Amino acid sequence: MKLFECEHCGQPLYFENTLCESCGHQLGYIPEVNKVTALEPEGQVFTALGAPGTLYKFCQNAELDACNWLIPSDSTETHCAACRHNRTIPDLSDAENMARWRKLEMAKHHLFYTLLKLKLPLRNRVDDPQGGLAFDFLSDQVDANGNVTTVLTGHDEGLITINVAEADDAERERRRTQMGEPYRTLLGHFRHEVGHYFWDKLIRDQGEEALEKCRAVFGDERADYGQALQTHYANGAPANWQESFVSTYATAHPWEDFAETWAHYLHIVDTLETARAFGIKVKPKIKLGSEMQAEVDFDPHKATNIEILIDNWLPLTYAVNAMNRSMGQPDFYPFILSPAVITKLGYIHDLTH
Template sequence: MKLFACGACGQMLHFENSSCLACGAPLGFRPDRLELATLDPLPAGGFRPIGGGGDDAWVFCANAASGGCNWLVPLGGDAYCPACGLNRTIPDLDIAGNAERWRAIETAKRRLIYALRRFGLPMTSQHEDAGQGLAFDFLADAGAEPVMTGHADGLVTINIAEADSAERERRRLELGEPYRTLLGHLRHEVGHYYWDLLVRDGGRLEAARAVFGDERADYAEALERHYATGPQPDWQSGFVSAYATMHPWEDFAETWTHYFHMVDTLDTAASFGLALDPQVTARDADSAGIAFDPYRAPDCRSLVDAWLPLTVALNSLNRSMGQPDLYPFVLSAPAIAKLGFVHDLVQPPA
């Protein structure tokens, strides 16, 4: 995620900010420009971006108060921004704790939608296209049957218990996962949506099968086998995660997720001007500079060559704080080839 600057005082701003912490100026994210704008209130209502951006007036998304949304919509246009407009169901906000959980989910979802729009990937709401649109259900457990996080025909369902840090950590340990986050869930489930859109419906099935395997394998049987016996012992030699071994669909979704982790983190590092030059080695493979836009990378290899040294540094910094590794994964050559397949889907060769 790139950084922004306050148009009134020059203070460094972050994607989630709704006001400048230095001068107090109101801020709003313009989805049409993918920019965090500093706002000047208009006498008749609404806002106009400071420092240009046209004469159009903007207002905040209808979820600004309840969902903490800082995205803008044109005055007189849709009530909900392009991120909130994808919601089909939100939790009952009158139940204690649900409002905080939902706000956390929406914060993660806005990062997801930002990335999808920055890549220019096709995306419509199911409100506009019931057949190929995207929608989100954020649900709480009720009764004996728990809500299962997943994807089906463009509908992404997230159990809002995942927004409770203690509960998410309990599930992470129970399932033996090294990493479990809201943003990771959202990236993974949307990966299934784009498998349908870009692979199945995009004429790439045979190419995907050559990389990930045959998705026609029985999914229910694969799921039962995975939880009964676990992944193969040498899974790291060919997959980005243990869960990716379960079925070709999950291999693709996990690889998609890791690709988005990689690009967004590299974009943040580039915004901070980070460069890596370890003082104990002269090996080129241990150094990295990010002199390119990760969202417009020339090839996947460029991303990987910057990503691997960065993860070593980030993991080392986390260990210095007594924290677990930020990126507790190993990328083998076959896993990198799978990342290359995803790269060519979202950043097709010129």
């Protein structure tokens, strides 16, 4: 994520900000120019200091404090490029659902920031009623007899379902511990599930040649998926899983290996952009420190190969993991990138580009 600033006063801004705390200007994000910009009201619409010459309006979800994205005022769209992918949102008359949905939207908009910067194909259910990308944000249901119908997070032909309970920090931590996962975040869920969507679009729908190239890296996805998951949950990952996989869940089936690797690729690209925005350099003061130096002085979204990303990512994670440990916190990036995993990340890099 890049670092934004208010064009009126120079105050540093976060992607989610809606008001400049320094000068009081209302703020909005314009995806076409990748700016969180200060706004001046013009009746019911706005001029943007960061994109003069065009009038803008807010996405309709801004009224619910769930979006800060802008749309050209003459557009017939009522929702922004991220929110128009929503198919179902939870019952917002429930205050808990409202709070959780806002967290979901924050994570989803962060996802779309990267997808748009990578110029990946994005079609919603209006563009493609059968296979467009859409989201259902649902909560568990309890019937009159107290029976609970649990919503499972997952993907099916472009439809991504997220259980809104994942937006509750305590519940998500409980599930992370129960599943034995080192890392579980809302943004991680979005990045993983959208990996399944892009497997469909960029591999399955591109014919046999694309499928064979993918199988050569991740294995044959025609293996029974249901049985593979049963075996994984019954037996866990193989003892040597870190030699070939980025996570234990990636060992379950080639589809999950692809989605986990896809998610980690997005983690890497987005975090390296943040490091670049803050001018972070890594130069360890030890005898072998020269082997662990990094300076992210390039746009990770436009990197020409995976080696450039990894050469900067590994030193950055060593440094931030060490800082987290100094604060008594878990590792920032608790994963090992073996040569086999880096090869898989290289495949994802080449695919996205």
